[in-house]
Amino acid sequence: MPTILGELAGVESKSSRYLSLxxxxxxxxxxxxxxxxxxxxxxxxxxxLAAASAGACVAAGVPLSAIKRYLAVIVxxxxxxVLAFSLFTHIPGKTLFEVTLLSMQAEKGxxxxxxxxxxxxxxxxxxxxxxxxxxxxxxxLLMATVTDRDFVWGLLSxxxxxxxxxxxxxxxxxxxxxxxxxxxxxxxxxxxxVDFERTSLAKRxxxxxxxxxxxxxxxxxxxxxxxxxxxxxxxxxxSRAASGYYTFRMRRDDYAVIAxxxxxxxxxxxxxRIP
Amino acid sequence: xxRAVSVEGLWWKxxxxxxxxxxxxxxxxxxxxxxxxMGHSGAGKTTLILVLTGIIPQRVPGEFRGRVExxxxxxxxxxxxxxxxxxAVVFEDPxxxxxxxxxxxxxxxxxxxxxxxxxxxxxxxxxxxxxVGLDKSFLGRSPLQxxxxxxxxxxxxxxxxxRPELLILDEPTSDLDPVGKEEVLAAIRKLRDELDMTIxxxxxxxxxxxxxxxxxxxxxxxxxxxxxxxxxxxxRYDELKSHGVYPPDAAAISFKLGLDTICRYGDLFRALESxxxxxxxxxxxxxxxxxxxxxEVLVECRDVxxxxxxxxxxxxxxxxxxxxxxxxxxxxxxxxxxxxxxKVVSGLFRPSMGEVLVLGRRVEEYDRLTLSSLVCYVYQNPxxxxxxxxxxxxxxFGLRIRGLSERVVRERVRRALEVFGLKGLExxxxxxxxxxxxxxxxxxxxxxxxxxxxxxxEPTTGQDMRFNESLFSNLKALTREGRAVVTITHSIALxxxxxxxxxxxxxGRVIADGHPRSVLLSPAADExxxxxxxxxxxxxxxxxxxxxxxxxxFLEIVTLR
Numbered sequence: 060m061p062t063i064l065g066e067l068a069g070v071e072s073k074s075s076r077y078l079s080l081x082x083x084x085x086x087x088x089x090x091x092x093x094x095x096x097x098x099x100x101x102x103x104x105x106x107x108l109a110a111a112s113a114g115a116c117v118a119a120g121v122p123l124s125a126i127k128r129y130l131a132v133i134v135x136x137x138x139x140x141v142l143a144f145s146l147f148t149h150i151p152g153k154t155l156f157e158v159t160l161l162s163m164q165a166e167k168g169x170x171x172x173x174x175x176x177x178x179x180x181x182x183x184x185x186x187x188x189x190x191x192x193x194x195x196x197x198x199x200l201l202m203a204t205v206t207d208r209d210f211v212w213g214l215l216s217x218x219x220x221x222x223x224x225x226x227x228x229x230x231x232x233x234x235x236x237x238x239x240x241x242x243x244x245x246x247x248x249x250x251x252x253v254d255f256e257r258t259s260l261a262k263r264x265x266x267x268x269x270x271x272x273x274x275x276x277x278x279x280x281x282x283x284x285x286x287x288x289x290x291x292x293x294x295x296x297x298s299r300a301a302s303g304y305y306t307f308r309m310r311r312d313d314y315a316v317i318a319x320x321x322x323x324x325x326x327x328x329x330x331x332r333i334p
Numbered sequence: 335x336x337r338a339v340s341v342e343g344l345w346w347k348x349x350x351x352x353x354x355x356x357x358x359x360x361x362x363x364x365x366x367x368x369x370x371x372m373g374h375s376g377a378g379k380t381t382l383i384l385v386l387t388g389i390i391p392q393r394v395p396g397e398f399r400g401r402v403e404x405x406x407x408x409x410x411x412x413x414x415x416x417x418x419x420x421x422a423v424v425f426e427d428p429x430x431x432x433x434x435x436x437x438x439x440x441x442x443x444x445x446x447x448x449x450x451x452x453x454x455x456x457x458x459x460x461x462x463x464x465x466v467g468l469d470k471s472f473l474g475r476s477p478l479q480x481x482x483x484x485x486x487x488x489x490x491x492x493x494x495x496x497r498p499e500l501l502i503l504d505e506p507t508s509d510l511d512p513v514g515k516e517e518v519l520a521a522i523r524k525l526r527d528e529l530d531m532t533i534x535x536x537x538x539x540x541x542x543x544x545x546x547x548x549x550x551x552x553x554x555x556x557x558x559x560x561x562x563x564x565x566x567x568x569x570r571y572d573e574l575k576s577h578g579v580y581p582p583d584a585a586a587i588s589f590k591l592g593l594d595t596i597c598r599y600g601d602l603f604r605a606l607e608s609x610x611x612x613x614x615x616x617x618x619x620x621x622x623x624x625x626x627x628x629x630e631v632l633v634e635c636r637d638v639x640x641x642x643x644x645x646x647x648x649x650x651x652x653x654x655x656x657x658x659x660x661x662x663x664x665x666x667x668x669x670x671x672x673x674x675x676x677k678v679v680s681g682l683f684r685p686s687m688g689e690v691l692v693l694g695r696r697v698e699e700y701d702r703l704t705l706s707s708l709v710c711y712v713y714q715n716p717x718x719x720x721x722x723x724x725x726x727x728x729x730x731f732g733l734r735i736r737g738l739s740e741r742v743v744r745e746r747v748r749r750a751l752e753v754f755g756l757k758g759l760e761x762x763x764x765x766x767x768x769x770x771x772x773x774x775x776x777x778x779x780x781x782x783x784x785x786x787x788x789x790x791x792e793p794t795t796g797q798d799m800r801f802n803e804s805l806f807s808n809l810k811a812l813t814r815e816g817r818a819v820v821t822i823t824h825s826i827a828l829x830x831x832x833x834x835x836x837x838x839x840x841x842g843r844v845i846a847d848g849h850p851r852s853v854l855l856s857p858a859a860d861e862x863x864x865x866x867x868x869x870x871x872x873x874x875x876x877x878x879x880x881x882x883x884x885x886x887x888f889l890e891i892v893t894l895r
Contacts, residue, residue, distance in 0.1 A: 208435045221446065228433050235478075240718065246682055247719040250711040251732045251779065254702035272721045276765055280717065281430060288431040291387050292492075293418035293447040304442050304455050 064202035066235075072204040074120030076312070082213030084313040085204050088115060091320035092197035095327040096190050102182060104330060105189035111323065112196035121203040129195060137188045144180040144187075152179030207231035216307040222296040229285065233278075240277050244270045337403075338500055338532040339363035339386060344400035346381060346390060355381045357556040359400070363534060363549075365499075368526050370535045370543040370564075373553035374578025374798040376768060379536045382553070383502050386534070387421055388414040405499050419448060422493035426505040426796060428485035429478065437463075437480075437488050438473035444492040462495030463488075465528070466521040482668050483514025487521050494525065501525065502534045507542070508796045511668040511824050512865045522546065538798055541582040541868065544568065544597035552579050569595035578800035583868035586885035591894045599868055603875055610876075614893045617880040620851075629657035631694075632786050632818050633679055633709065638688035639842075640674050648674040650842035651688065656787055661813050662820045663829035663850070666839040666862045672822045675839055676789045679820070680711040693786070703736060710785035714792040714822075716769075716776035725751075725767070725775055726760040732783045750778040754808070770801050781812070788812060790821045794828065806832040827867050830854065830883035838862040855881055 065071035072078055077085075092112050099105040116123055126133075144150055154177050161172040211228045215221070248266060249255065255263060289295070344359040356378045363369045373379050384390040388409040391398035402409045405420050422444075425431055434440045441459050450458070463472060466487040472480075477488055486506050493501060503522065507515045519542060526533060526546060537543050543550055544564045551561040554577035560567045568574065568585035575581075581589075581597065588596040588605065596602045606613065633656040640649040648671050656662060656679070664672045677683040678690055681697040690697045692708055700708070713719045722728040729750050733743045751757045754774040759767065764775055773793060780788055790809065794802040802825065809819045810832050823829050829836055829850060836853040838846040838861075846858030853859060854866050869888035870881050882888040 206435065208439060211434070211439075225433060225443070228435070231435070232433060243713065243715075243718045244721070247711075247713050248721075249702060250680060250682060250706060250713075250719075251783070252703040252706040252735055257701075269721045272723075272765075273717055273719070276720075277717050284425070284427070284430045285433070287384065287389060288423075288425055289433065290389050290393055290414055291418055291421075291423040291425075292444050293415045294443070295415060298415070298447055304446070304452050 062203050062206050064199065065206075070122060070199075070203055072120045073122070074118070077119040077204060079312075080316060081307050081309050081313045082205065082209040083217065083307075084309070084316050085209065086201065086213070088316055088320045089197040089201035091323050092193060092200075094324050096193055096197075098327040098330065099190055099193070100186065100331075102185045102189060104327065105186045105193065108327070109189045109193040109196065112193045112200065116196055116200050116203075119200060119204055121200060126195070126199070133192070133195070136191060137184075140187045140191075141181075141184045144184045145176045146174050148180075149173070149175050150177050150180035150183060152177035155181070212305045213307065215305055221298045222294070225289070225294060225298075226296075236281065237274070237278070240274055241270065244273050336365050337362055338365045338367070338405055339369075339534070340401075340403045341382075341385075342401045344382075344385065344402060345397070346378075346385065346399075347397040349395045351396075353556075354397075355556055356385070359553075359556070359558055361551060361558060361561070363532060365532050366530060368533045368535070368546055368548045370537055370547035370550040371553060372537060372540065372543060372550060372579045373559075374800055375770060375796070377553040377578070377798075378556040379553055380504055381556075383423060383504055383534075383536065385409060386500075386502065387423060388412060388417040415447065419496075420498055421500045421502065422496050422498035423502045423504065424486070424489045424493050424506055426508050428482075428489040428509070431489050431492075432477040432485070435476055436473065437475050437477055440477055440488060441473075441492045441495055444496055448496060458495040458497070462491035465494055465524060466491045467517065467524075481514060482510045483517035486510060486514065486518050490518070490521055490525075494529075498531065500532045500534070502536075504536045505538065505796065506535075508538065511666075512826070513667050513863045515824075515865070516863075519546075540568065540580060540585070540597075541599075544582045544584065545599075552577055554578070564597045565595055568597045575800070578798040580799040580803075583872075583885040583888070587869065587872070587888055587892075590885075590889050591892070593894075599872070603872060606872070606876060609894065612895045613876075614895050615878055615880070616891050616893070617878060619891050620880050620882060620887055629659040629816075629818070632656050632658055632692065634691040635675070635679060635685075636689050636691075638675070638678055638685045638690060640671075640678055640683055641686045648842055649678065649685070652839065652842060652844050653688075654679070654837060654844055654847070656818045656820060658786065658816050658818055659813050660818050660834045661810055661832055662818065662835045662837055663833035664820060664822045664837050664839055665824070665826065665829060665864060666845075670840045670862075671842040672839045673791060674842075675844075676711065676791065676820060676822055679787070680709045680789050681705045682711060706732075706785075707736070707783050708785055709787040709789065710780040710783055712776050712780045712788065712790045712793070714795060716772035719776045719779065720764045720772060723763060724760065725756060725762050725764060728764055728775060729756075729779050729782050732779060736783075746782050746784070750782040753781060753811075754778040770797060773797070773805070777808075785817065787818045787820060790819065792822050792824070794823060794825050802828055826854070826864050827884065830867055830870075838864065851881055851883055854883065 062071040095108055099108045154175060156176040158174050159171055160174055163170045211224050214224045214227060253266060341359055341361040344356050345354055346356040347354045371379050385402055386404050392414050404417060407417055409417060432440055434443050441462060442455060445455050445458060460470060463469060468487055477485060507518050510518060547564055549562060550564050550567050552559045552567060559577050560570055568581040571581055571589050584599050584602040585595055585597040588602055593605055596605055635652060635654045637651045637653055638649050639651060641647050652675050664676060666672055678685050697705060720728055722731055726747060729747045730743050733746060754777055756774055756778060764772060767775060793805055806828050809821060812819050833850055835848060836850040837844055838853060838858050840862050845861055846853045846856055854870060867883050869885050870883055873880060873882055873888060880891050882891060
C-alpha cells in the first residue's frame, strides 16, 4: 500500500520497523517537529531541529535524495528570504554591506531605498531558512510513512465517528479523481486544438478557468453518485462502526518514539527560558 | 412464494423537473425470484432502484405517490439504514462505489454497520470473495488497480457478504469488456444457483436476461410496458424495439422463422436441430470473406511503441492503416492498448518508438491546431469534454480558436446541430442535457472541425440499443462524406453490423485487422476473447458454411420450408 508521498512522487519510507508503528505515533513525531519549529528562534536551535528532522527521516528509511526534487524551490525560497531581510526591510545591527538603490528628494527630506545587509538580518534569514528546511523534512517524514488507509483506520481506532472516517477516505479518493479528471479535461481541450505550451499566460489562465466547469460538473455528479452508493450500503453521516474489526495497539517502540517527541517539544519550549 | 417487492401506483417526480420519472408503476417480485428490468436510457430503472432502497423518498427530495413494500417493510416509513441491512445494491460504475483504499477495507466497510464480530467479518470476507471467484490474495490490493471485471466482482462481494435477502444489480456489466462481462456473469450465475436470495438485475443486454431471469419487466417513459417470462416478453418483438429494448438474436430468429418464441441460445439450437430437414440454406447470399481498404490512406502507424511515464509499455509495435470512407472498430480486452493506440493516432501521445504519419507527414511535424483539425478525438465521458456555457458556444469553440469568420462559424455550427439532432438546443446549458444529448454534443464539437479522421472512444457505454444503433448509423453516415471514423467499442454486435473493419488490439499489438466477418472467423477472435454474435455461433454449430454476424443476416440465409 503506497504512502501519500509514494503515490504523489514515488518516494516512501523503506523501514518496515518504522512503518509498523501505530499511526498516531507516525503522526505525532512529525507533529512534534512542527511544534518545536515555533520555538526555534535562533540559528543553532533551528539547525539542530533541521538535523533532528533529517535524522528521523533517515531512521524511518525515507530517502533524503527525495529532497533533491525540491532543491530549486528551496534555493529560490532561501534567496527570497535573504532579499526580504536586506532589500525590503532594514534590520538594525552591525552593517556588513550597504548600497543605495534609489534616492529621491521629497518635500519632507530624502527618501532612500537601500540594499542593507546587517549581521542580525543575516541571522534572521538563516534561522528562517533552517526552519523551512525542518518543516519540509518533517512533512516529508509524515507523507512518506503514512498511507491514507493509516489515517482512516487510525481515526477509527481513536473512536472518531465512523462517518468522519469515511469522509476522510472519500477526501483522499476525491483528490485522486480530481487530479485524474483535470488531466483528462486538459487533454480533451488539446484534442480540439488548444496548445497550452504556445498559449499566453492570460489565455492559459482563462482556459484553466474554463476547465473548472466540467470539473465542477463531474464533482457534483460524482458526489451525488457516491452518496447514493454509501446510503445504499447503510452508511450515513451518523453511522457508527460497530464491529471493532481494526484495533491498533501501542507497543514499546511507539512509547519510545512518543517519549522522544514529547522530550523534543519540552526541550524547545524550555530552552533559553530557564536561567 | 411470498413477495419480496410489491409496488403499487408509484409516481415520482424529482425536484425541479417538470415530468415524472415514474408514472404509475405496478410491480411484484416473488421471494427467491431472479427478476430483470430492462428499458431505454432514462426510462426510470435506476430511479426505481432508489425507491426500492428507500433512498427515494427519504433522502432525495421530490413528489412521491403510491405504495412500496420491500421484504414486508414500507420504504416510506422504515428508515433507509434498516432497509439496507436486508437489501444490497451494486451500481453500474464500480469505481464510484469504492471509498476505501484496499479490497479488505472496502468489504469491511459494508459489514461495519451490521455490528458483527471480528471473526464473523473475517469469515464473510472470505466467503464473499470466493463466491465471486476471487481469493484472499485480493484483500490487500487497491480496488482501483483491479481490472474492470475484478472491480465489479469486488463490489458484488461487498454486497453479498452482507447476506442480503434482496440483491439489486444495476447494469453491472455495462462498463466492462467481454472478459470482464463473462467474469461478472459467471459470478451472477453462481449467486443465482447457490444462494436463496431474491435478485433484481437491471440490464440492457437481452441475451443475458434471457439466460438468467425468471421474469422480466420492461420500463418505458416511467411506465411498465411489459412484464412476464422472457419468452413471453421477447415475443413482443416490434413493440419492444419501440421501447429501446432489442430482444436477443435467438428470439428474433425464432420469431421470424415462425417458431414459438425461443429466447435462449441452447433452446433455439435444439429447436432448429429438430427441424433440420425443413431448413433451407442460401449460404451464397453472404460472402465469407470480404475486401476492405480501398480509400485514400489518411493515417499510418508503423511499429509504434508507447511507454507511460511510470514505465508501463502500453504499445509494443502496433501497426495500423486508416483509410478515408471507413468505419474502423478497435476491439479487444481492457488494458490491451486500444485507447493508447487511438491517442497516438490523434497525436495526443507521442510514440516512444516507431512513427505515425497523418496524410503522409509525421505527426511531430504538425502543430496542435492543424493536427486536431485533421484527426479529432472524442472522449468516452462527454463531461470531460464540455466546458462552455451553451450548446452553441461549445460547438463553435474549436472554430473560434482557429479564428474563422462569424459567417463560417454560424454555418458550420448549424450543420453540426442538424447532423447530430441538437437543433433547438443551441442556447441550452450543456450541464442540463441528457447523457445521450451530451454525447451527441461532444461528437458535434469534434465534427464541426471537419476532421479527416474522427476517433470516438467507447460511445455506447451505458446507453440503450436504440441510441447505440442510431449513433452507429450516424457514424457510418459520416464515412460516406469521405472521412474515416475510428471507434473503440466492446459491442461486437454493433461493430460487426456497422464497421468496415474490425481491429483487435491485445497486449499492445494489433493481432487481427480485417472485415468483421473474417476477423470473427479467425483464431484472433478467440485470442482477443471477443464474444461472437449469437447468429454466428448458431450458424457454426448448425454446420452452415456461411457466417452471419446478425439475426438479420441469419434470416437472409436460412428459411423454414
